[in-house]
Amino acid sequence: MRNAWRHRLTVLPAVVTFLFFFALPLCFFLVISFWHLKHYKLVPNLSMDNYRRVFEQYFDAGVFTFGMALLIAAITTLLAFFIAYYIRFRSRRFGAVLLFVVLATLFGGYLVKIYAWKTILGTQGILNSMLGSLGLTQEPITWLLYSPTAVVVTLVHFLVPFAMLPMYGSLRGVDDVPLAAARDLGASGRRVLVDIVLPQCQPGLFAAFALSFLISAGDYVTPRLVGGPHTFMVGNFIESQFVNRLNAPIGSALSFTILAACLATLFAFKRTVAHLLKAR
Amino acid sequence: MKQADSKPTQILRTRSYTEVDRRTVMKGMAAAGAVAAMGLPSQKAEAARALSYVGWEGYDTFLQAGDFPAKNDLDLQKTYISTADEIITKLRLDASQVDLCTPYFIHDDFLAKEKLLQPIDLSKIPNFEKIHPTIISYTEGNMSEGGAWYSVPMTYGSICMMYNADRIPQPTSWTDMLKDEYKGKVAITNDYPGNLFAWARVAGVEQPNRMTHAELDHVVKALIKLKKDHLRTIASSYGELINLLASGEVVISQGWEPVSVWVGDKVNIKPAYPKEKSMGFIEGYSIGHGSGNVDDAHAFINNALSMEGQLAGGQGNSMPVVTGEAMAKISDGNKALYNYDALDDYFQVKTDVVPMYALEADGKHATWDDYQEAWERVLKG
Numbered sequence: 001m002r003n004a005w006r007h008r009l010t011v012l013p014a015v016v017t018f019l020f021f022f023a024l025p026l027c028f029f030l031v032i033s034f035w036h037l038k039h040y041k042l043v044p045n046l047s048m049d050n051y052r053r054v055f056e057q058y059f060d061a062g063v064f065t066f067g068m069a070l071l072i073a074a075i076t077t078l079l080a081f082f083i084a085y086y087i088r089f090r091s092r093r094f095g096a097v098l099l100f101v102v103l104a105t106l107f108g109g110y111l112v113k114i115y116a117w118k119t120i121l122g123t124q125g126i127l128n129s130m131l132g133s134l135g136l137t138q139e140p141i142t143w144l145l146y147s148p149t150a151v152v153v154t155l156v157h158f159l160v161p162f163a164m165l166p167m168y169g170s171l172r173g174v175d176d177v178p179l180a181a182a183r184d185l186g187a188s189g190r191r192v193l194v195d196i197v198l199p200q201c202q203p204g205l206f207a208a209f210a211l212s213f214l215i216s217a218g219d220y221v222t223p224r225l226v227g228g229p230h231t232f233m234v235g236n237f238i239e240s241q242f243v244n245r246l247n248a249p250i251g252s253a254l255s256f257t258i259l260a261a262c263l264a265t266l267f268a269f270k271r272t273v274a275h276l277l278k279a280r
Numbered sequence: 281m282k283q284a285d286s287k288p289t290q291i292l293r294t295r296s297y298t299e300v301d302r303r304t305v306m307k308g309m310a311a312a313g314a315v316a317a318m319g320l321p322s323q324k325a326e327a328a329r330a331l332s333y334v335g336w337e338g339y340d341t342f343l344q345a346g347d348f349p350a351k352n353d354l355d356l357q358k359t360y361i362s363t364a365d366e367i368i369t370k371l372r373l374d375a376s377q378v379d380l381c382t383p384y385f386i387h388d389d390f391l392a393k394e395k396l397l398q399p400i401d402l403s404k405i406p407n408f409e410k411i412h413p414t415i416i417s418y419t420e421g422n423m424s425e426g427g428a429w430y431s432v433p434m435t436y437g438s439i440c441m442m443y444n445a446d447r448i449p450q451p452t453s454w455t456d457m458l459k460d461e462y463k464g465k466v467a468i469t470n471d472y473p474g475n476l477f478a479w480a481r482v483a484g485v486e487q488p489n490r491m492t493h494a495e496l497d498h499v500v501k502a503l504i505k506l507k508k509d510h511l512r513t514i515a516s517s518y519g520e521l522i523n524l525l526a527s528g529e530v531v532i533s534q535g536w537e538p539v540s541v542w543v544g545d546k547v548n549i550k551p552a553y554p555k556e557k558s559m560g561f562i563e564g565y566s567i568g569h570g571s572g573n574v575d576d577a578h579a580f581i582n583n584a585l586s587m588e589g590q591l592a593g594g595q596g597n598s599m600p601v602v603t604g605e606a607m608a609k610i611s612d613g614n615k616a617l618y619n620y621d622a623l624d625d626y627f628q629v630k631t632d633v634v635p636m637y638a639l640e641a642d643g644k645h646a647t648w649d650d651y652q653e654a655w656e657r658v659l660k661g
Contacts, residue, residue, distance in 0.1 A: 118523075122527060123529050229511045232660060237656060240652075244472075246368060
């Protein structure tokens with residue numbers, strides 16, 4: 001009994017921190033998402049009007065954002081899986097070095113990576129200069145930077161190390177014995193991957209996808225800096241509602257709508273992956 | 281970005297050698313009480329008085345000139361903004377926590393009426409009298425309310441055009457951005473008042489801040505066309521615009537006069553004033569309502585208007601100055617950029633100083649929120 005209380009006390013700081021710094025602010029914004037603004041001041045209310053306006057005004061931006069986030073999460077998860085798989089099963093004694101190299105990129109800051117890609121992808125950038133000097137292009141390729149492509153490239157590069165961590169953790173838990181047994185019994189590499197490896201690293205797959213999807217769907221700095229005039233994502237409009245238009249109720253309604261859609265997407269992803277990797 | 285120059289004077293590293301129980305804690309408290317009773321000097325009494333500054337990066341140079349904070353035992357803690365509207369958010373959260381700020385001057389009346397700004401006590405700012413009468417005449421409407429000033433002008437400028445003089449001829453109209461030869465080499469900034477002003481003037485609107493809903497819709501369509509067919513990007517900051525102009529990605533853009541200097545000598549970037557005019561603005565310092573450092577805030581503002589303050593801000597940032605004595609003494613390069621002998625021409629021919637948008641819907645004119653919503657439509661379009 002005394003031990004139980006001691007255990008509870010040890011987690012108390014974490015619970016208090018979670019409640020005060022996450023749950024309470026979230027509840028506050030949920031409540032004001034039903035309020036409205038009059039003369040730039042919050043007026044308590046209980047109306048779904050903000051949510052209606054969110055659907056009317058931001059539906060297209062939401063669809064675009066989700067399309068981008070899904071693409072980025074899919075590419076990131078795939079890349080992270082293959083890198084983690086290579087490190088776990090193929091790299092032998094170089095595994096630790098490779099893992100260190102991938103994780104070392106985490107030390108480069110977020111903005112540093114964005115500016116690095118601007119330097120690489122610009123019309124006067126490294127890539128265009130190289131293509132031009134090799135005679136492969138006559139004119140610089142303009143769509144490399146200030147385009148959705150640039151956002152995808154930058155965010156994938158930023159997110160791969162984060163996605164790789166849970167993936168590698170899952171793959172480390174995969175026992176070598178069943179793999180060897182399957183191969184001895186004549187299973188192809190694809191069969192081993194689909195029937196043994198992937199089902200066992202489902203938590204890692206989900207964590208990697210969720211991490212990259214949620215960060216991409218909420219990001220507003222990358223689209224602003226490398227996205228150009230046609231890549232404004234929902235995060236940009238949430239920021240605009242809170243900071244520029246001083247409209248916390250609509251900003252909150254937009255945030256909760258995106259949050260709900262993100263949770264639904266992740267739930268669908270989890271169910272789909274579980275269904276596809278179901279034991280046969 | 282929050283800057284905190286002060287560092288803690290001591291760092292305590294703790295390691296537990298004994299079990300911490302009630303008795304140990306009581307002993308410690310008793311010892312601490314005894315030490316306190318002996319009268320150890322208070323750290324707070326020694327520390328410089330801290331004032332919070334919320335405003336544009338660079339505008340703090342005027343305030344701090346001549347090592348003013350150190351000489352007066354003050355510490356200016358800065359929070360730089362990325363849009364002028366952020367100041368309103370900060371003031372709304374708690375105006376008393378904002379000792380000095382640089383609100384967008386058309387917001388001043390609104391902020392004063394909302395009791396978010398402290399009335400300025402001009403007797404505490406003797407250098408106010410040095411401000412050029414032309415500057416006073418163009419700021420009075422926005423910065424004063426009911427006979428009291430709520431902001432003190434310190435610099436001005438306009439959202440004009442910038443162009444690479446080595447690659448293209450001087451533009452004469454905002455519509456030059458639509459020329460086929462500049463396609464994909466045009467940029468604007470995320471400054472919605474400046475953009476809506478410019479394209480409202482192109483559309484023939486006399487008072488861009490008093491557009492009807494139909495006029496605003498027309499301007500939004502023009503901006504979406506510009507964005508879709510001609511823009512390389514919408515620069516998120518002047519820093520980014522400088523990179524775009526310096527790298528040659530962009531040859532013509534919307535901008536602000538100091539950009540032509542900040543961009544450096546490697547490219548020949550110059551400001552241009554289109555025939556439709558540019559949106560002029562006059563920047564000022566304000567004090568948050570209920571600030572606990574009103575006297576020190578006034579002293580800072582007075583320093584910004586001193587000869588030293590004006591020259592430091594003007595020359596250090598390539599911005600114009602507002603006092604007559606600084607206009608006479610500032611560098612030739614600065615004078616060439618701002619031509620102080622023709623101030624009236626600047627505010628009447630080259631630019632327009634606009635009033636605040638309508639705050640209340642009257643069924644005809646677009647409100648401030650409509651303008652902001654219109655800009656979002658441009659971004660989404």
